[in-house]
Amino acid sequence: MNLQSISDKAKKLLVLNKPHIFFMRIPKTGSTSIDLAISRHYPANSYEIDSLKSLQATEAMHYGENIDFNQCLQLREALAAYAMSKDIKYISGHVPYLKALAEAHQEKYVYVTLLRDPVKRLISKYFFNFQKSDNHCSIDISLSEYLDSEKGIQSGCEYIKYLKGISKANSYSLESEISIAKNNLSKFNVVGTLENLEKFVSDFYGKTGIQLKIPHKNAREGANAKPQLDKTTLKNIESVCRPDIELYEYLTHIKG
Template sequence: MRKRYLLSQATVTPESSFRAFEIFTARNDREKMLIDVLDLREQMLLYHLFEDVRGVSLHVRFSEIAYQRFKDNYKFVTMLRDPVKRFVSHYHWSYGKPQAHARIEDDFETFLESPRAKRIGATYVEYLCGLPKDVPTDSDEAVSAAISNLGKFSVVGDISDTRSFEQDIRKELGVRVKIKHENKGSKASRSRSELENPEWRAKIESLCAPDIAVWKAANAVQGGRDAQ
C-alpha cells in the first residue's frame, strides 16, 4: 500500500510512537503507557489526514472523530486474522526482545494468566470499539461497538485470503496491490505446538472470546458484501 501511494504516504510505527510518548511524558509505567499511547497515535492519524496525506497506515484505535470528519475523502481499511492464531503469534513476536517497547518477558504458560494476555485476547475490540479507554474491552458494550464499527470500513481483509483482499482493495481504491508474506519461520511451528496443548488452547479461546465475536461478525459482513 505504501508503494501505491509513494508520493503521499505516512506510516506511524508502534515502536517510535511509543518512544516519543515515553520521552515526552517521562513516564515509566510501561503497561499503562501501552494503552495511553493510543491517544497519541490517533492524534497523529488526524494530523496526517488534515495534511491530506493520501495513504496513512498505523496501529490505531478506530477514531470516530476521523471517520466523521474524513469519511467523504478517505476509505478505511483493515486486515484481521483468526484471533487464536493471532494471539499466539503476538506472543512470539513480542517474547525475547528485551529492548522492544511491547516486550513480553513471561514464558507462555505464565503469560496466559497475566492481565496483558487478557488485553491481547481483546485486541480487535480495543482497536475497533472507539469507546473511552476506561470501558473494559471484554464488556458487551465494547464488543457490540466494535462489531458496529466494522460496517464503517470499506474493506475488512482476512490474512488467510490475501487474494480476496487484493481484489477488494482494487475495487474500492482503484489500485493494484500484491501481498507478500514476511516474518515466517520457526515461530510458526512453535505456535502450532502450543495450540495442540488442549489446556492452553482452551485458555486462549477463553481469553480471545471478545475477539472471536468480532472475527465472526467480520466474516459475516464480508460474506454479505460478497453476495451483493
C-alpha cells in the first residue's frame, strides 16, 4: 500500500461519523468563508457546485444563445441531486431550494443556509461585480441605473428566488412567493445571519457537533471602495429589497 492510499483512507476515516450537510449558498451573504470552514472538516468527501463552470456549461448546452438564468439553476439542482445520490457527505453551491430533493433526503442531510441584511447584500453585490475584469455577472452601469434595471430589481428578491425554488417560476404572485420562501426556510436545520455569526456557529455545532473556525475570504469584496451613499439612494435600495427584507425580518424574528 503506497502513501497516497494510506492518506486517502485516513481522510475517509476522518469523515466517517460526521453528518451529511447541504449548504445552500446565497450570493454575497458571507457564504464563501462559511463554506471554507465547513469543507475543512470533509477533506475527502465534499463537492462544491462551481458557479462559473455551471453557467459556462449551461451556455455551451445552448450553443451560446442567451439563456434564462433559471436554466443554469436547474443544472445546479441536477448536480446537487446527483451528488446526494452518490452519498457525498458535504455539498455546497449557489443552488436553489428544491422541495422534492429536500424531502427525499431530509432524513440524511442537514440543510444549512445563511442570510445577510438585504440592503448590505445588494450594495456588496453591486460593488463586487461593478466593472469586473471577467464577464461573469459583471455590472457596467451606475448604481442608480442598476436599481431601475431588471437585474437590479431581481437582486432585491434574491432570497425569495433561492428559497421558493424555480419550479413554476411565473405561476405565483410576489406575496405567494414570499409565503412559500418563508415556509421553505422553516425547513432548514441550521439557518443564521451574517450579522450574528456567533449564534450561527453555535447552532451549527448544536446540530452537527462540528466547531467552525471561520476565516475571512473573498478579498475582492473590499477591493472597490464603497462610497458613502446618500439617503435617497439608500431609500431606493430599501424599496428594491423590500421582498428580501420581509424574509430577513421574518428570520430574525423567529430565530433572534
